Amino acid sequence: MSQQIRVGIVGYGNLGRGVEASLALNPDLELVGVFTRRDPETLIPARPETRVFGIDALDGLEDRIDVLILCGGSKDDLPIHGPELAARFNTVDSFDTHARVPEYFAAMDAATSGERVAIISVGWDPGLFSINRLYGEAILPDGDTHTFWGRGLSQGHSDAIRRIPGVAAGVQYTIPSEEAISKVRSGERPTLSTRDKHTRECVIVLEDGGNEEAIRQAIVTMPHYFDEYDTTVTVIDAEEFNREHRAMPHGGFVIRSGQSSPETSQVIEYRLALDSNPEFTASVLVAYARAAARLRARGQFGAHSVLDIAPALLSPDSPETLRARLL
């Protein structure tokens, strides 16, 4: 048996490609292959050595894959895929539909039958941001946590502007307010709405004959998405759009500020600045795939979230090495 952790990628979208790239940087993990619902012949993997299979090819591979990294969408794919695959494999996924986390956790926990490991909601938010919210409130119980997102591309809001008639292409960036960040950093514990904390910047390409003014109005007044924010709309041409707005940058801040005693302020800040949201999320998934293999080796079966995983389980190094190097 190989000493490497044998990994399968389920679903080959942004995240799936990111996992493929990340595995190449982690020599203790080995890619068995990509498993897709599409015709595998139609997929051209980024790395020529990557093997692509139909998802049915997973049947019979239960003993030849240590961990499956589920890269499907949270809305439609994971609620179905997740429990089906957790009934046969150890899994790691980035489920991010906040309101449905308890239900998804329960379904995944049941699917493992106490014989496999499932780590859910791995990534940065949920994920590393959740971990930092937890450390912050446990250490400074008399305090406030603020999350700022951005500067980053919001998938849902970009989809919403692209649905407006006359819009040929469009993206939406969420921008955290520098003023709000400074207030929180100063330790003054302000009360801030999401609106106070963020502005929204839309960049669009018009279809031939698209009415710029009407589209602008449709965007800035769109309920739930934009009406409660300060929103700017910039029109550019297709060439500039393709050159400047195809990447998926993101990031943000989790700031906990509190008092350890009256008059004594303490501020903890965690910040991500990501050139590529899906590649970073994939890198986190890969580190937790290592943890999943370790939990399984220790017999710690069932569903887990990132909050339940000791940091040392993410590293290829031994606990002794980590203590000597990092403490």
Added chain:
Amino acid sequence: MSQQIRVGIVGYGNLGRGVEASLALNPDLELVGVFTRRDPETLIPARPETRVFGIDALDGLEDRIDVLILCGGSKDDLPIHGPELAARFNTVDSFDTHARVPEYFAAMDAATSGERVAIISVGWDPGLFSINRLYGEAILPDGDTHTFWGRGLSQGHSDAIRRIPGVAAGVQYTIPSEEAISKVRSGERPTLSTRDKHTRECVIVLEDGGNEEAIRQAIVTMPHYFDEYDTTVTVIDAEEFNREHRAMPHGGFVIRSGQSSPETSQVIEYRLALDSNPEFTASVLVAYARAAARLRARGQFGAHSVLDIAPALLSPDSPETLRARLL
């Protein structure tokens, strides 16, 4: 039996006082008392309800204290105290003599005899910074980690300047270089020495007849401490010193920058801005005292470091609540 976690504080210096203040913010923990090597009659605790005992009063309290928080110094106290007390109690400490961590871990692990829990090196560095170094390198294996300290008061360097003849009082602040931080944040992965990353600022009060120029020379040329840094020395009067320089602020940054694929930079930054280093360290110790009680309840005996502790163990909330609230 009480449902609260019953805690004892061993040693009543800066950290001990910080733990006393922090426990007041954590209703699920209860302070049994402070245990000191000094005559308990001579100590006046910050909170009138705090009971102070001689350290020998610990004899016979093995079943009435769930966790001892060891607040002695790392150099002389913990290497002796630590194993002695870990042989009878569950313990948490902030041992920070980096080079001796493996040895101390082994001594504490042996002392627990597989029947008690000892969590060592809890605080921010070692501690939260160690955790963030680990997350950073596990998630971005192709990257560099930079730690910056400050702006903060360095105890060892302050002691060194106070030993110079003619110095009546003095403190030393370590200042991280804004330029170096910007370089690291940009993702350009510079090579930086500790000197490039920090400057040192000394604030002193002269004794009557102290020779300012000679003292300045003695400081800036002091081997190991200052000779390799850009150091400034400011002379002020005793009144200003007592007003402005009695607090113990500290903090710093751990920044991991790396590539998830060629051309794609990702930056993770963790930052602390602390009005009081010992109060913050104490707040971390208290959260890990909660974890120690939980590890003990689960039978996970032996020595642990912060790297081995799942985040959820630090929170008073249940895993279900944490998932619903933080993921």
